[in-house]
Amino acid sequence: MLVETVEGLSKSQAGRELGLSAQRVSQLMQAGVLPYRNTALGRLLDPKAVAALKIEREKKESAMSSAKK
Numbered sequence: 758m759l760v761e762t763v764e765g766l767s768k769s770q771a772g773r774e775l776g777l778s779a780q781r782v783s784q785l786m787q788a789g790v791l792p793y794r795n796t797a798l799g800r801l802l803d804p805k806a807v808a809a810l811k812i813e814r815e816k817k818e819s820a821m822s823s824a825k826k
C-alpha cells in the first residue's frame with residue numbers, strides 16, 4: 758500500500774509565521790505569490806516558500822526602517 762506523506766502549512770499556520778491574517782495569505786495564494794497544492798486535508802502551502810517570503814518581508818522592513826533614520 759502506498760502512503761503519501763503530506764507536508765505543508767495551512768493558511769493559518771503560514772499567517773502566524775508571516776505575521777499576516779489567513780485571509781491575506783489566501784490573497785497571496787490567489788495572486789500566485791505563495792504556491793500551494795490541493796490535498797485531502799485542503800490547500801497546503803510550501804513551507805520553504807513561506808520561509809522565503811518571510812525573509813523577503815524582513816529585508817524590506819529593515820531597509821525601510823534604515824531609510825527613515
